Amino acid sequence: MLDLKFIRANPDAVRAGAAKKRIAVDLAKLLDLDRQARELSVRVDALRAQQNESSQAIGKAPPAERARLAAEQKQKKAELKEEEDRKAAITAELKELLLRVPNVPAEDVPEGKDDSDNLEVKRWGEPRRFDFEPLDHVALAEAQGWLDIDRAARLSGSRNYVLRGDLSLLEGAVMRFALDRMVAKGFVPLTVPTLVRSEAMVGTGYFPGGEEQAYRCDARDDLVLVGTAEVPVTSLHAGEILAEKDLPLRYVALSACYRREAGTYGKDTRGLFRVHQFQKVEQVVIDVSDPGKSLAHHGEIVANAEEVLAALELPYRVVNVCGGDLGAPQVQKFDIETWMPSRGGYGETHSASRFHDYQARRLNLRYRGTDGVVRFCHTLNNTVAASARMLIALLENHQRGDGTLWVPPPLRVYLCGRETLGRPVR
RNA sequence: GGAGAGGUGGCAGAGUGGCCGAAUGCGCCGGCUUGCUAAGCCGGUGAGUCCUUUUUGGGCUCCGAGGGUUCGACUCCCUCCCUCUCCGCCA
Numbered sequence: 001m002l003d004l005k006f007i008r009a010n011p012d013a014v015r016a017g018a019a020k021k022r023i024a025v026d027l028a029k030l031l032d033l034d035r036q037a038r039e040l041s042v043r044v045d046a047l048r049a050q051q052n053e054s055s056q057a058i059g060k061a062p063p064a065e066r067a068r069l070a071a072e073q074k075q076k077k078a079e080l081k082e083e084e085d086r087k088a089a090i091t092a093e094l095k096e097l098l099l100r101v102p103n104v105p106a107e108d109v110p111e112g113k114d115d116s117d118n119l120e121v122k123r124w125g126e127p128r129r130f131d132f133e134p135l136d137h138v139a140l141a142e143a144q145g146w147l148d149i150d151r152a153a154r155l156s157g158s159r160n161y162v163l164r165g166d167l168s169l170l171e172g173a174v175m176r177f178a179l180d181r182m183v184a185k186g187f188v189p190l191t192v193p194t195l196v197r198s199e200a201m202v203g204t205g206y207f208p209g210g211e212e213q214a215y216r217c218d219a220r221d222d223l224v225l226v227g228t229a230e231v232p233v234t235s236l237h238a239g240e241i242l243a244e245k246d247l248p249l250r251y252v253a254l255s256a257c258y259r260r261e262a263g264t265y266g267k268d269t270r271g272l273f274r275v276h277q278f279q280k281v282e283q284v285v286i287d288v289s290d291p292g293k294s295l296a297h298h299g300e301i302v303a304n305a306e307e308v309l310a311a312l313e314l315p316y317r318v319v320n321v322c323g324g325d326l327g328a329p330q331v332q333k334f335d336i337e338t339w340m341p342s343r344g345g346y347g348e349t350h351s352a353s354r355f356h357d358y359q360a361r362r363l364n365l366r367y368r369g370t371d372g373v374v375r376f377c378h379t380l381n382n383t384v385a386a387s388a389r390m391l392i393a394l395l396e397n398h399q400r401g402d403g404t405l406w407v408p409p410p411l412r413v414y415l416c417g418r419e420t421l422g423r424p425v426r
Numbered sequence: 427g428g429a430g431a432g433g434u435g436g437c438a439g440a441g442u443g444g445c446c447g448a449a450u451g452c453g454c455c456g457g458c459u460u461g462c463u464a465a466g467c468c469g470g471u472g473a474g475u476c477c478u479u480u481u482u483g484g485g486c487u488c489c490g491a492g493g494g495u496u497c498g499a500c501u502c503c504c505u506c507c508c509u510c511u512c513c514g515c516c517a
């Protein structure tokens with residue numbers, strides 16, 4: 001969330017930012033509640049100061065007088081209680097609204113309403129020209145016996161899949177390759193819970209608002225299945241005051257990711273593009289409150305992902321996500337889209353976000369600067385590799401005319417040195 | 427799942443109704459002492475929020491979280507979360 005003081009001082013900037021993101025927010029109401037809350041706070045504090053003082057006096061009074069003084073004091077409690085209740089109600093309403101105020105997008109976030117307005121900022125690699133009729137990943141994988149969508153649907157419903165044989169191994173290879181590269185760069189690998197309390201969802205900005213996209217356990221446990229390791233990893237140090245000398249923290253985590261994909265009926269129904277569960281290697285950076293440093297980290301985590309794609313010889317492009325396609329928490333987001341022949345275009349495979357202190361405020365994630373001052377951290381994250389969509393790209397881009405799959409060199413070590421997966425089927 | 431113990435500041439640990447935002451020790455910061463280091467001595471050292479303000483300052487809240495009892499709660503009661511020990515069950 002944003003700092004109330006910042007909103008007070010810059011209501012126009014907040015309003016303009018929300019407009020750029022196409023997110024409705026009732027700032028007038030929020031500022032009015034804020035004013036009321038502060039007025040009540042002054043009153044309540046004064047009343048309580050009085051009461052504290054009286055209570056002290058009673059303690060020091062001769063025993064004979066205590067009963068009388070206490071009875072008097074009891075009368076005054078009602079007023080205090082009433083004001084406190086009002087304050088609590090207003091504060092709760094204020095907090096609810098505040099959680100929904102979007103972060104202010106960066107200057108160079110493009111104007112626009114949806115992903116069609118995202119701005120391409122880079123393109124790498126040439127989409128391959130096939131000298132045969134290429135198959136899409138489903139046809140290719142099914143021909144090899146690698147993919148079983150029908151049985152997965154019977155097991156778990158639509159948008160599920162079973163990987164079998166070499167494709168299952170390839171998934172593991174890509175994940176491990178992505179993880180190892182990040183570890184080599186000094187990122188600390190984490191294995192984290194994917195079932196979290198809702199505080200972590202609120203803290204990272206997914207709730208309120210994203211409840212429909214998350215699987216939730218019943219009331220017995222009240223836990224939520226995360227859609228990304230970003231949630232547990234960014235929340236790892238919630239409530240702590242870190243030491244500046246320990247920053248930045250660079251984490252990488254491989255986890256399962258779960259997404260309900262509510263409201264996407266009929267969209268990307270074929271194959272592995274939009275599924276309920278996949279594996280993902282995610283990178284998270286936590287550092288000091290410094291927009292310049294955040295920007296530098298942002299560049300680095302995008303580059304980290306690009307390197308993975310380039311190493312796998314997959315053509316991609318980077319887009320600067322426009323205001324309307326940006327989530328409430330982000331200052332800026334760069335998506336990386338990888339070439340997918342069956343789509344005849346680029347499909348989103350990575351998403352790199354910069355939040356400034358928006359998540360850190362919600363998580364109460366702070367650090368003590370070398371100057372002794374406590375401030376909220378800045379957080380960032382990006383995909384390194386997401387399994388299902390990476391498999392689409394690998395299958396479709398590296399297929400051979402005979403239906404076998406060429407394995408890019410960096411993955412071979414994870415596949416017992418094999419250069420080819422599958423057997424000729426056509 | 428059953429029984430018990432416990433959650434206090436960066437850490438350890440006292441505190442069982444007012445004298446406690448919190449002893450003491452360690453750590454950390456500043457200073458003194460000092461050939462250097464160590465030791466020693468002196469002082470300082472939680473977070474949030476509001477009011478006032480050039481500064482200084484003052485109020486309120488926070489001892490796992492939330493609620494309750496009381497004039498007054500770290501201390502008593504209730505619910506929840508977490509940790510530890512024993513038993514059971516399971517991998």
